[in-house]
Amino acid sequence: MINKRRKFIANLTALGLSMGFSSIANPISGKELNKIIEGRIANSSEDVTEDEGFWKTIRQAYPMTANNINLNNGAVSPSPLVVQEAVNQYMEMCNINPSYYTGRILSRTTELTRQKLAAMAGSESDCIAINRNACEALETVIFGIDMQKGDEVVLSKYDYPNMINAWKQREHRDGIVLKFADFSPFEKDDAFLAERYTRLFSKRTKLVHITQMINWTGTLVPVRKIADVAKRKSIKVLVDGAHTFAQLDFKIPDLNCDYFGCSLHKWLCAPIGTGMLYVRKEEIANIYPLFSSPDSVSKDDIRKFEHLGTRSVPIENGIVHAIDFHNLIGAKRKEKRLTYLKNYILEKAAKLKNIDPTMTSSQGSPGAIAFLSFRGTDPNKMKKILEARYGVYASFIKWEQVEGLRLSPNVYTLKEDLDWAFKGMEDVLSEK
Ligand SMILES: Cc1ncc(COP(=O)(O)O)c(C=O)c1O
Numbered sequence: 001m002i003n004k005r006r007k008f009i010a011n012l013t014a015l016g017l018s019m020g021f022s023s024i025a026n027p028i029s030g031k032e033l034n035k036i037i038e039g040r041i042a043n044s045s046e047d048v049t050e051d052e053g054f055w056k057t058i059r060q061a062y063p064m065t066a067n068n069i070n071l072n073n074g075a076v077s078p079s080p081l082v083v084q085e086a087v088n089q090y091m092e093m094c095n096i097n098p099s100y101y102t103g104r105i106l107s108r109t110t111e112l113t114r115q116k117l118a119a120m121a122g123s124e125s126d127c128i129a130i131n132r133n134a135c136e137a138l139e140t141v142i143f144g145i146d147m148q149k150g151d152e153v154v155l156s157k158y159d160y161p162n163m164i165n166a167w168k169q170r171e172h173r174d175g176i177v178l179k180f181a182d183f184s185p186f187e188k189d190d191a192f193l194a195e196r197y198t199r200l201f202s203k204r205t206k207l208v209h210i211t212q213m214i215n216w217t218g219t220l221v222p223v224r225k226i227a228d229v230a231k232r233k234s235i236k237v238l239v240d241g242a243h244t245f246a247q248l249d250f251k252i253p254d255l256n257c258d259y260f261g262c263s264l265h266k267w268l269c270a271p272i273g274t275g276m277l278y279v280r281k282e283e284i285a286n287i288y289p290l291f292s293s294p295d296s297v298s299k300d301d302i303r304k305f306e307h308l309g310t311r312s313v314p315i316e317n318g319i320v321h322a323i324d325f326h327n328l329i330g331a332k333r334k335e336k337r338l339t340y341l342k343n344y345i346l347e348k349a350a351k352l353k354n355i356d357p358t359m360t361s362s363q364g365s366p367g368a369i370a371f372l373s374f375r376g377t378d379p380n381k382m383k384k385i386l387e388a389r390y391g392v393y394a395s396f397i398k399w400e401q402v403e404g405l406r407l408s409p410n411v412y413t414l415k416e417d418l419d420w421a422f423k424g425m426e427d428v429l430s431e432k
Pocket of ligand 1: 075132133159160211215
């Protein structure tokens with residue numbers, strides 16, 4: 001196996017596609033690679049989910065990943081070559097004359113970016129604000145919505161810690177009341193999950209905060225089911241879509257939510273430091289921006305959420321290129337491949353000797369995130385050994401009732417990467 005892997009890395013290096021120095025000398029540009037991928041798509045059958053050759057071509061757009069098995073895409077994902085090259089070029093332009101290029105030339109892309117994000121989201125472009133990450137998007141709503149002492153917010157203890165902390169700050173400052181939905185993060189029954197939220201709705205409930213895909217375990221929370229009940233009771237719905245936007249193929253308005261925040265540097269593979277906020281048109285006027293906007297910006301203009309001060313315009317300009325690359329692969333194709341890789345992980349995990357099936361993700365729902373828990377094995381030690389000996393990067397998770405390894409592959413992940421990761425896990429589990 002080790003020899004096979006070495007041969008694989010050697011082959012990639014020969015192609016100029018391996019990690020590090022060889023990739024710096026990579027003679028193929030991102031644009032040329034995109035053409036090759038276009039050709040591959042045109043000549044492939046409709047369903048390429050299990051076509052490793054196809055995904056090997058996609059992987060070539062991520063040259064730095066070749067001998068670094070990154071299974072922590074749930075944290076941040078690398079950008080494809082075409083995005084990296086564009087950002088580098090924008091950065092060079094800005095360094096000629098920063099105020100001219102950032103303020104007069106590159107800032108013109110903002111409306112195009114908004115429009116392209118809106119097309120992906122299935123919304124009007126006037127509902128989309130561009131910002132730096134999911135925290136900024138979600139905290140704009142958390143701190144910007146008007147609430148009185150005693151108003152209630154329903155959320156869950158499996159929401160992202162920054163979001164829980166933001167709500168706790170409002171609890172502390174404004175006397176709002178937080179009610180936490182209680183469930184197992186491995187729950188599969190949608191009706192049961194929805195009921196855990198809706199049973200907490202009362203006359204004082206002002207908003208429900210729903211993490212669409214729980215980052216720890218990959219569990220999908222049935223947003224629509226909860227939102228439909230909330231709407232009947234005039235409760236606002238805020239969705240944390242950090243792990244669903246550009247990972248799953250859906251449109252935001254279909255969730256029946258009022259607000260949706262996500263990062264773009266996770267599943268869209270946009271440059272690090274990019275995010276998006278969707279606000280339903282009629283709701284824009286009801287949310288104060290985190291950074292104040294001038295009087296000239298109307299209260300119902302989504303752009304009021306973008307008054308940040310000096311920002312990284314080259315990074316923001318990279319978003320359009322990431323959307324184009326995402327569209328080149330195709331949202332449905334991508335979702336199917338990611339789900340296939342997760343299921344492959346879970347099939348292999350089921351055969352591991354110390355796996356605890358009761359605290360491990362199960363197959364059946366779409367998405368890339370798999371969580372594995374072990375009996376009698378320290379998952380943090382396992383993570384460290386995988387990293388040091390096998391060059392495999394997984395994420396150690398310890399939160400509430402879950403403790404284990406999270407594996408989150410991406411479009412550049414091949415089955416042989418997962419085989420290698422499992423070889424590492426088997427070795428660790430067989431050591432005493
Ligand atoms: C569910 C969830 N929400 C929000 C965030 C915050 O994302 P960002 O770091 O882009 O602000 C994360 C990050 O991992 C997350 O998993």
